[in-house]
Structures are given as structure tokens and as C-alpha cells.
Amino acid sequence: MEQPRRAVKLKIERFNPDVDLAPHDETYAVGADPSDRVLDLLNQIKWYQDGTLTFRRSCAQGICGSDAMRINGRNRLACKVLVKNMGDEITIRPLLGLTVIKDLVVDLKPFFAHYAEVLPYLINDERPPATERLQSPEERARYDDTTKCILCAACTTACPPFWANGKFVGPASIVNAHRFIFDSRDHGAAERLAILNERWGVWRCRVVFNCTDACPRGIAVTDAIAQCKRAILTENV
Amino acid sequence: MNGVTVHHFDAIIVGAGGAGLMAALQTSALANVAVLSKLYPTRSHTGSAQGGIGAALGNLEEDHWVWHMFDTVKGGDYLSDQDAVEILCRDAIETVYELEHRGLPFNRTPEGKIDQRRFGGHTRNFGEAPVRRACYAADRTGHMILQTLYQQCIKAQVNFYNEFHVLDLLLSEGRAAGVVAREIESGDLHVFQSKAVIIATGGYGRAFRVTSNALAGTGDGVAMAYHAGIPLEDVEFYQFHPTGMYRMGILITEGARGEGAILLNGQGERFMERYAPTLKDLAPRDLTSRCIYTEIREGRGINGQDYVYLDLTHLGRDVVETKLPDITEFVRVYFGIDPVVAPIPVQPTAHYAMGGIPTDLDGRVVIDEKNTPLPGLYAAGECACVSVHGANRLGTNSLVDLIVFGRRAGIDALRYSHASELPPLPADAADRARAEIEHFLTGESAEPVSAVREELRTTMMDLASVLRTGEGLTECLSRIGQLRERYRRTRPGDRGRTFNTDLQETLEVGNLIDISEVLVTSALARTESRGAHYREDYPQRNDQEWLKHTLAYQRDGKIELRYKPVSITRFEPKARTY
Numbered sequence: 001m002e003q004p005r006r007a008v009k010l011k012i013e014r015f016n017p018d019v020d021l022a023p024h025d026e027t028y029a030v031g032a033d034p035s036d037r038v039l040d041l042l043n044q045i046k047w048y049q050d051g052t053l054t055f056r057r058s059c060a061q062g063i064c065g066s067d068a069m070r071i072n073g074r075n076r077l078a079c080k081v082l083v084k085n086m087g088d089e090i091t092i093r094p095l096l097g098l099t100v101i102k103d104l105v106v107d108l109k110p111f112f113a114h115y116a117e118v119l120p121y122l123i124n125d126e127r128p129p130a131t132e133r134l135q136s137p138e139e140r141a142r143y144d145d146t147t148k149c150i151l152c153a154a155c156t157t158a159c160p161p162f163w164a165n166g167k168f169v170g171p172a173s174i175v176n177a178h179r180f181i182f183d184s185r186d187h188g189a190a191e192r193l194a195i196l197n198e199r200w201g202v203w204r205c206r207v208v209f210n211c212t213d214a215c216p217r218g219i220a221v222t223d224a225i226a227q228c229k230r231a232i233l234t235e236n237v
Numbered sequence: 238m239n240g241v242t243v244h245h246f247d248a249i250i251v252g253a254g255g256a257g258l259m260a261a262l263q264t265s266a267l268a269n270v271a272v273l274s275k276l277y278p279t280r281s282h283t284g285s286a287q288g289g290i291g292a293a294l295g296n297l298e299e300d301h302w303v304w305h306m307f308d309t310v311k312g313g314d315y316l317s318d319q320d321a322v323e324i325l326c327r328d329a330i331e332t333v334y335e336l337e338h339r340g341l342p343f344n345r346t347p348e349g350k351i352d353q354r355r356f357g358g359h360t361r362n363f364g365e366a367p368v369r370r371a372c373y374a375a376d377r378t379g380h381m382i383l384q385t386l387y388q389q390c391i392k393a394q395v396n397f398y399n400e401f402h403v404l405d406l407l408l409s410e411g412r413a414a415g416v417v418a419r420e421i422e423s424g425d426l427h428v429f430q431s432k433a434v435i436i437a438t439g440g441y442g443r444a445f446r447v448t449s450n451a452l453a454g455t456g457d458g459v460a461m462a463y464h465a466g467i468p469l470e471d472v473e474f475y476q477f478h479p480t481g482m483y484r485m486g487i488l489i490t491e492g493a494r495g496e497g498a499i500l501l502n503g504q505g506e507r508f509m510e511r512y513a514p515t516l517k518d519l520a521p522r523d524l525t526s527r528c529i530y531t532e533i534r535e536g537r538g539i540n541g542q543d544y545v546y547l548d549l550t551h552l553g554r555d556v557v558e559t560k561l562p563d564i565t566e567f568v569r570v571y572f573g574i575d576p577v578v579a580p581i582p583v584q585p586t587a588h589y590a591m592g593g594i595p596t597d598l599d600g601r602v603v604i605d606e607k608n609t610p611l612p613g614l615y616a617a618g619e620c621a622c623v624s625v626h627g628a629n630r631l632g633t634n635s636l637v638d639l640i641v642f643g644r645r646a647g648i649d650a651l652r653y654s655h656a657s658e659l660p661p662l663p664a665d666a667a668d669r670a671r672a673e674i675e676h677f678l679t680g681e682s683a684e685p686v687s688a689v690r691e692e693l694r695t696t697m698m699d700l701a702s703v704l705r706t707g708e709g710l711t712e713c714l715s716r717i718g719q720l721r722e723r724y725r726r727t728r729p730g731d732r733g734r735t736f737n738t739d740l741q742e743t744l745e746v747g748n749l750i751d752i753s754e755v756l757v758t759s760a761l762a763r764t765e766s767r768g769a770h771y772r773e774d775y776p777q778r779n780d781q782e783w784l785k786h787t788l789a790y791q792r793d794g795k796i797e798l799r800y801k802p803v804s805i806t807r808f809e810p811k812a813r814t815y
Contacts, residue, residue, distance in 0.1 A: 018733050035484065035571065047687035051730020051739040056280075058451040061487045061567065063380060064280040080570060101422060102736040108277065121388035122340030131294075132337040134349035140342065147342050147374075147381065151279050185340065 005031030008083060010041055012053065013093040014103050023100070026050075032083045038071055038090065039078040055104040062216060065152030068095060069104050075154040075214040095157035097166060111153050114169045118177035118195055123188030139184040146179035146224050148217040155211035155221050161204045168204040169196070171211035171221045178224040181237055189237045197232050205229075241426045241667045246271045246396075247654040248433040249416055251403045251458055254281035255379075255639035256618030256646075257437035258386035258395075260600075263647025265395045268654050271429065272395055273418055275402040275453065275741070278387050282439050282451045283639065286379025287490035287563065289356060289371030290336075290640070291633030292329035296350045297369045302326040304361055305370060307808055309634060312358045312521050313591075313627020314768035314778065315810035316471070316786070316803055321598055321623040323806065325634070328641045333372055336640065341385045343374050354560075355495040358521040358631040364815075367519050371633045376490055376563045382636060401427065402741055403457060404670040406434065406465040406614075409660040413613030416461075417670045421741060424734035426667050426674075432657050433650040435615040436462060436594060436602075437643065444749045444756070445587035446691075446698040449481055449488045458620045460748035462594045463755065467604055467611070468788040468799070470622040471592035472752065473760035476630055476769045477703050479525040481586025483544045485571060489564050489583060491632040493549060494518045496560050500529070501546040501580060502537040508545075513815040520815045523629040523769040526585035530703045539582065546580035553577075585703050589630055591769065592759075593622040595788065600646025606788065606801040613653055613660075617646040624786060627803075628768020677743050682728035689724045690746045693717070693753060701757050706773050710761040717754050724750055755789045758796045763787065780810050 008030055015023040028045045039057055046053045056066040060079045067078040070093040072086065083090070098106040124133075149172060156162050156170030177196060181189045196202045202225055211221040231237050246269050250257045253274035264270045274281070293300040305326040310317050337343060337351060344352040353369040361368035374381040390397075398418070405417040407428070415430040438458025442450025463469050479500075480489040494500075499518045502508045512528045513520035520528075533543050549557050554577045557565055561576075568576045594616040595603050601610040618639045625638055700713035724746060731739035765779035766772050785800040 016733065017735050046730075046739065048685060051685075052733065054731070054736050054738050058276055058280045058453045059282065059285050060452060061285065061485075062570075063285050063377075063563075064276075064282075064451065066276070066280050082570070105736055112277070116391050119392075121392040122385075128334075128338040130334070132334055132343070132351050135345050136349045137345045137347065139349075140345045143342070144375075147384075148377070149384075150284070150380070151277075180340075183340070183342070 005033055007088065008032045008041065009089045010045065011089065011091045015100055016052065017102060034084050036083045037079050038081040038083060038092070039067055041083060042078060054102050063150060065150035068152040068154040069093065070095060075158045077152060077154070077216045080216055095153060097157045097163045098153070108153060110166055111156060111170070111172070114173045115151065115176060117169060118173045119188055119192050120176040120180065122180060122183070122186055123191065124185055125187070133185050135184055142184070143179050143182040145219050146175045148219050149175050149179070150217060152216060154214040154216060158210040158214035160208055160210065161206055167200045169201055171225060174202060174225050174228055175219060175221055178228055181228065181231065189231070193228065193232050196228050202229050202232065241428055243428045243430060244271070245659065246429060246431040248435065248650050249273060249429050249431040250435045250437060251416060252281070252437035252439060252618070252620070253278035253397070254437060254439055254618060255283040255382055255386060255636065256643035257435070258390055259640050259643030260435050260437060260617060260647030260650065261390055261395045262386065262393060263644055264651045265393045268651055270396065271398055273398045273401045273403055273416070273429065275400060275421065275457070277399050278397065279383055281383060282454060284380045284383040285449070285451065286636055287376045287488065288492035288495065289354065289373035289378050289633045290333060290382070290636035291356065291359060291370050291631070292333040292372055292637065293326065293370060294330060294333065294351060294353065294372065296346060296353050298361070300361065300368055300370055302330060304363060304368070305329070305359070307363045308359050309625065309631055310627070310808045311364070311813055312629055312631040314629055314813055315627065315780070315784065316474070316624065316767060317627030318624050318804040319806040319808065320804045321625045324598055325625045325637055325641055329637045332637070332640045332644065336382065336385065339385055339389050341374065341381055343372055354492065355519065356632045357491045357494060357519045357525070359633070367516065371492065371495065373492065376492055376561050379636060402744070403461065404744065406461045407662065407666050408465055409662060412611065412660055414660040414662055417667050419670070419674070421738070422736050424737060426671060428662065428666050430659060430662050432654040432659055433613045433615065435600070435617065435646050435650055436620055437616070437618045438620045440590040440619040441749060441752050442587045444694065444697050444753045445702060446694040447481065447484070447584065448486050448587035449478060450587065455745035456748050456752045457745065458616070459593050460751050462602070462616070463751060463791055466791070467594060467602060468790045469592060469755050470595035471624060471787050472590070472756045472789060473763055473770050473787060474591040474628045474768055475587065475756065476522055476589040476591060477526040477585040478522055478588035479529055479585050480547050480583040482567065482571065483582035483584050486586050487567050487571065488586065488588070489547055489581060490561070491522070493547065493561055493564060496556055497552050498547055498549045501548050502532045503539045503541060504537055508532055508537070516815040521629060521631060524815065526703050527771055529585055544582045544584045547583045548580040549576045550578055550580065587698070587702065589635065590619055591622070591624070591626040591628065591630055593620045596621045596623050598623070598645070599649040600642050601649060606799055608801070613657065615646040615650050617643045628770060673744070674740065677728055677740060678732050680728060683726035684723065686724070686727040686729060686743045686746055689720055689727055690749070693720050693749060697753055701760060704771055704773055705760055707761060710757050713757045714754065714761065717750060717757065721750050755796060759787045759789055759798065762798050784810065
């Protein structure tokens with residue numbers, strides 16, 4: 001069952017803050033197995049050719065969100081992109097809109113700061129029952145999509161308004177606000193919608209759809225943002 | 238201390254997965270606490286857990302925590318400490334409700350209660366038939382738990398030190414004193430001085446070639462405790478999950494079999510009927526993995542190869558796509574197979590460490606056969622051994638373990654930190670870590686560290702995994718010794734300061750080598766088969782001589798083994814058949 005490895009070239013944007021003044025591209029030749037993902041090729045380079053190549057990764061199965069990066073110009077998770085579906089040359093760059101620390105590693109602190117701004121946690125000060133709070137399957141389905149978010153930042157860093165001004169809370173924050181606004185057990189909808197209604201909230205969204213395109217979890221991000229806009233305008237969740 | 242930043246806290250939590258975050262929620266409001274993690278918290282491996290969290294809520298059918306306790310004790314092949322299992326199963330109920338109150342989005346029954354499904358090894362009435370005990374959130378229960386706990390930590394304004402790689406445990410005057418950590422972004426060393434230290438760093442599956450574990454799963458906290466003189470308990474008991482995607486290690490949750498999926502060999506036979514007449518494909522993981530290995534060894538793998546099929550095709554598109562959406566996607570994306578119409582190639586995959594840092598019922602680390610606690614030191618989650626899982630863990634019990642014992646460790650650490658003073662810190666606290674880093678950043682490399690790591694993983698998979706022999710384990714130990722020598726002569730390619738993950742991975746390999754050595758030494762000494770530890774030369778369980786826990790100490794460069802008794806309260810050990 002051993003198949004010959006296919007020759008693939010990876011062109012990767014490198015930047016080492018200790019020595020470089022500016023980013024520069026370096027190209028590596030690797031051999032790809034049919035089941036390899038881009039992450040497997042990055043590891044191959046790091047482990048056997050150039051140990052200085054630096055990127056975040058952990059689960060290698062598309063659930064932790066560590067390895068979001070620009071692959072052939074699109075934000076993807078490196079562990080989910082099958083090399084067999086790509087050509088013989090793959091270009092890899094770090095996410096846009098966040099400061100590059102080194103190579104493919106970007107500064108996520110602003111991203112997580114925006115996330116915290118929208119109060120991404122259950123707000124319900126009533127005394128809970130001894131057992132579970134009830135929630136019907138329909139109520140549960142209402143916010144199911146936005147529970148899938150893994151905070152990989154692919155959506156926010158694909159968003160042109162976010163590139164234009166990093167003060168925009170960004171699609172991921174709005175997704176996580178949505179997850180609670182439309183959760184029947186939550187009582188903080190008005191508070192969160194007021195935050196989203198501020199200058200750097202939902203109204204920065206220009207309905208570009210890059211976020212929906214970039215989301216590795218298949219969340220309908222633009223739609224979630226629209227639902228928040230509608231809730232603000234109609235004062236109705 | 239030269240070039241080292243020193244921080245002071247009441248308590249330090251190392252690791253930001255389910256257990257660490259649960260401990261943080263107990264402590265943060267009332268004490269000065271910091272959580273250190275080498276990853277951003279939501280990257281932790283808890284997020285990959287799929288199937289569910291076991292608790293005897295009885296929402297769909299009658300259930301009792303005593304039945305859950307029996308299943309867990311039997312599933313652990315009677316090595317579980319029953320006083321701990323009682324707490325696990327009793328507290329599971331209120332803790333699952335607590336998770337729901339904190340916002341966890343469980344799937345719901347038509348009446349609006351938490352939905353529950355069947356899971357391997359979980360039965361009603363002491364083994365009578367499968368029972369619906371696994372509380373689940375689609376097939377991403379772990380993701381939901383991790384997100385919910387992280388959200389609650391944001392609300393509680395927990396202090397996080399993200400991307401800090403903890404290297405050493407500091408002890409002073411016989412009690413916990415803090416940790417030494419490397420800030421990954423800057424390369425700087427930090428000392429975190431504290432009264433209490435809670436280790437919650439997870440497992441070490443990366444020691445095996447085929448594993449479900451994230452690349453981060455390198456046992457750092459377990460190794461750190463071992464280096465500090467703490468014994469490691471029951472490390473020889475390592476679980477191989479029966480249904481990992483062939484060659485990829487990505488798990489197909491046991492929940493698939495809970496929904497009715499079955500295992501087929503190369504002859505199209507539902508072979509589990511032969512090995513486990515009552516539970517069949519819902520038999521516990523250790524048994525199922527051995528059955529698959531046996532089928533493969535006797536030539537009944539698919540096309541005679543080293544995998545079998547997991548068949549979901551009779552479940553219907555609706556069930557597969559709504560109840561198992563994530564694994565459906567994995568299989569479509571990585572194999573190009575639609576599980577609704579085609580069976581999935583699977584093989585046993587290194588998955589979970591039953592052993593680890595020994596603790597008592599409150600998460601306090603204990604350092605001898607008499608369970609003497611080391612004041613201020615705690616462990617919880619996969620890195621700890623209470624022992625609730627004994628020789629083999631049931632599915633859904635790890636998420637319960639994290640929440641129940643993460644919480645208990647947090648509560649006791651809080652109590653301890655209020656009642657104690659900050660211990661003195663030796664002036665040379667960071668010296669060992671600094672010297673180790675200096676060693677690896679200086680001089681020529683004899684070979685890539687990856688070559689050493691991959692050989693370790695292959696050796697462990699071939700000689701110390703599902704089926705073991707004395708001869709194989711002895712050979713394995715010898716190779717590990719040689720690999721350690723080769724390891725000391727490797728160097729990372731990256732010698733820089735900023736965000737040097739090459740150095741980080743190099744340090745992690747050292748931890749894997751040390752833990753592997755403990756695992757194989759403990760396995761070689763245990764001349765019986767029990768749970769996940771199977772010796773072809775000693776295939777029977779031997780309660781007469783081996784109903785005891787292994788404790789492995791690092792002493793003068795050698796491993797010293799001692800043993801301690803198992804707590805048996807309600808259930809006398811019996812033969813384990815399903």
C-alpha cells in the first residue's frame with residue numbers, strides 16, 4: 001500500500017525578529033504522502049530541514065484552532081488542508097491583521113481581548129434549580145451553530161474592516177456573543193447587544209462574507225452577525 | 238536571581254484544560270491565583286473529547302450512581318480505588334448539573350432535560366444491559382466543556398500566563414514552593430513562587446507512534462513531578478482506544494458504537510459477538526483493542542492488513558449526520574469516505590494514561606505507600622492517578638474525572654493556601670532549567686531530535702502497546718537507554734531566543750523518554766494481565782500477587798518500584814466478562 005511521495009514546493013513567509021528587518025519568502029522541497037495535510041509538510045520541514053520554521057499547532061485534527069494561517073491566499077487550518085487537493089506549489093503566510101511575532105505565529109492578545117469584551121459567558125443571576133435548567137431541543141438548536149467556534153481567528157483575520165481598523169470587535173467576538181444572546185437560559189442579551197451596537201461593534205461589518213468562507217467549522221458567521229444586527233434594530237431576540 | 242523574573246502567588250495551576258480550569262474556578266475568587274499553560278487554554282486536549290460525560294442522572298431510564306461505580310470498578314479490572322470511585326460517581330451528578338448551570342449546551346430530550354446515550358461498559362443493574370448514562374453535546378462534549386469553563390474563567394477574571402512552558406517543580410522544606418517556567422515568546426525564564434501548586438498537564442500519548450493525542454501531549458507535568466522525587470503510579474496501564482482512524486490516530490468516538498455502529502473483520506463478521514456475548518461492540522476499550530489486535534494477527538484484518546472496519550452504514554443518514562457530525566466530517570475530509578454508505582478503516586490507538594502522579598481523594602499528591610501527602614502539591618485530570626480508572630478507563634469517565642477532582646483539588650488548595658505561608662525559595666531555583674536549556678542551545682547536533690523521537694514512538698508502539706511480552710519489554714528498555722544517550726547528543730536546529738518551539742519540542746522529548754522508561758519498567762515487573770496491561774507470557778489476572786498499585790521512584794539514576802494496596806469497599810474482585 002506504499003505509494004511514492006509526490007514532490008511539492010512550499011513557499012513560506014519567514015520573519016525572525018531577532019535578525020530580520022522585514023519578512024522574506026523561503027522555498028522548501030518536500031515529499032507528500034496522499035493523506036498528508038499541510039501541517040504534516042510543515043512538520044517535515046521543521047523536523048528534518050529547518051528547525052527555525054515556527055508555527056503553532058496541537059491537536060492536528062481541526063478542533064483546537066492553533067494552526068490557522070494563509071494557505072494559497074485563504075485562511076485555513078493547516079491540519080485540515082489535504083495536500084493531495086493542491087498543486088505542486090503551496091504558498092503559506094501568517095494571518096493578516098495581527099502583528100507577526102515570528103514566521104507564522106501572530107499576536108493573539110488583541111483577538112482574545114475583543115472576545116472578552118462581548119461578555120462571552122452565561123449571564124443568569126437567578127438561583128438555578130437543583131437539577132438542570134430545562135431547554136427544549138428547539139431552543140437548543142437556535143444557537144447550535146455558534147457553539148462550534150474554536151477561536152482560531154480565521155474569520156476575524158479574513159475580515160477587511162478588521163484589517164482597516166483592529167478596534168472592530170471582529171466576527172469571532174460577534175459569533176460568541178450570538179451564542180449567548182440566543183441561548184434561552186441567558187439573561188444578558190440586552191447588555192451584549194448594547195456592546196455590539198457601539199462604534200466598533202456589528203456596524204463595522206460590511207457583509208463581505210470572507211468570515212463565513214474562512215470558518216473551518218462551517219459556521220454561518222455572516223448570518224450570525226446579521227441576526228445580531230436584526231436583534232438590535234427590532235429590539236427583539 | 239539573575240535574569241529571572243520572580244512572581245508570587247497563593248496558588249499556581251499548571252495546565253489549562255478541564256481539570257486546571259475547574260480548579261481555577263474554585264480558587265480565583267478568594268486567592269491570588271495564576272494559571273500557566275504552554276498553549277492558549279482553548280487549545281487544550283480536553284477540547285478533543287467527543288463522546289460524553291458519564292453521570293447517573295437517570296433522565297431517560299432508571300440509573301444509580303452505585304451502578305456507575307460498579308461499572309467503573311469492573312471496567313478498571315478491580316484496580317480502581319473504590320473510595321475514590323464512589324466520590325467520582327456520586328459527585329458526577331451534581332457536577333454535571335453545575336456545568337449546565339454554568340452554560341454548557343448539552344443536547345436535550347423532548348422534555349428539555351439533558352440527553353444521555355449509551356456508552357461502552359456502562360450498564361444498568363450491575364452489568365445487566367447497556368444504560369443511557371453519557372450526557373453529551375453533539376459529538377463535541379469536550380469542546381463544549383473546555384469553552385464553557387474558559388468562558389467562566391473570563392467572567393471570574395482568572396490570571397492567565399499563556400504560552401509559558403513549565404519546566405521544573407520547586408519544593409522547599411518538604412512542601413510545594415512553586416515552578417520554573419520558560420516564556421515561549423521571549424525565551425525568558427520565570428520563577429513562580431507559591432504556596433500551592435496544582436498540576437493538571439494531561440497525558441503522554443506522544444510516546445507512541447499511533448496516538449489520538451495532540452502534539453502537545455508530552456507528559457510535562459508528570460515528568461516534572463518525577464524529577465522532583467515524586468513516585469509515579471500505575472504508569473504501565475496505558476489505554477489503547479479501539480477505533481482510531483487508520484494511520485491518522487484521529488478517534489472515532491465510542492459514541493458511534495453507542496449509536497449502534499459495529500466492528501467488522503476482513504470476513505465481514507461482527508467479531509465482537511464472539512468475544513463479548515452480552516455487550517458485543519459496547520465492551521470496554523481494553524478488551525475491544527485486544528480483540529482487534531487478535532483478529533489482525535490471525536489474518537482477519539481487512540485484506541489481511543492491520544485494520545478492521547467500523548460500520549455505521551445501517552444507522553441511516555439522519556442519525557449519522559445529526560448525532561455524529563464531527564466524526565462524519567473527519568472521515569469525509571481525511572479519507573474521502575462517506576460513513577453513511579461506507580465502513581471506516583480503524584485501528585487501536587494510544588489514547589489515555591490511567592497512571593500518573595498519585596493523589597488522595599482531595600487531589601493532594603501522596604509520596605509513598607502510606608499515602609503521605611506532600612503539603613501544598615496537587616494533581617488532577619489525566620496527569621493524576623487517584624486511582625479512579627484503575628487498569629482501564631471507561632469512556633465518558635475522563636471528563637467526569639477532570640471536573641470532580643479538578644474541583645476537589647481547587648477547594649483543598651484554597652483551604653491550604655489560606656492556612657499557610659509562602660515557603661522560602663532557594664537562590665538557585667532556576668539553575669537546573671537554565672543549565673538544561675544551555676546544554677541544548679550549545680554545540681553540534683549529532684542527529685535531528687525528531688529521529689530520536691520517532692524511533693522512541695515506534696519502539697513503544699511495537700514492544701509496549703496492546704500486547705506485551707517479557708522479552709519485548711526487556712528489549713524496549715534497552716533501546717530506551719540507547720535513545721536517551723542519543724537524545725543528550727541532539728540539538729535543536731533553532732538556537733534563537735524568540736518563540737523557539739524547536740527548543741521546546743526538544744525538551745519535551747526528554748519527558749517522553751523518562752516516562753516511557755517508567756512505563757516499560759513497571760510493565761516488565763507486573764507479571765500478570767489486568768485491564769489495559771496485557772502480557773502474552775502472563776495472560777491471566779493474578780489478584781493473589783498483583784492486586785496492588787505500582788509506585789515508581791527515580792533513585793540515583795535507576796527506577797525503584799514499590800507497591801501499595803487498593804481500596805476495596807463495595808465490590809469484591811470478580812472475573813471480568815462482558
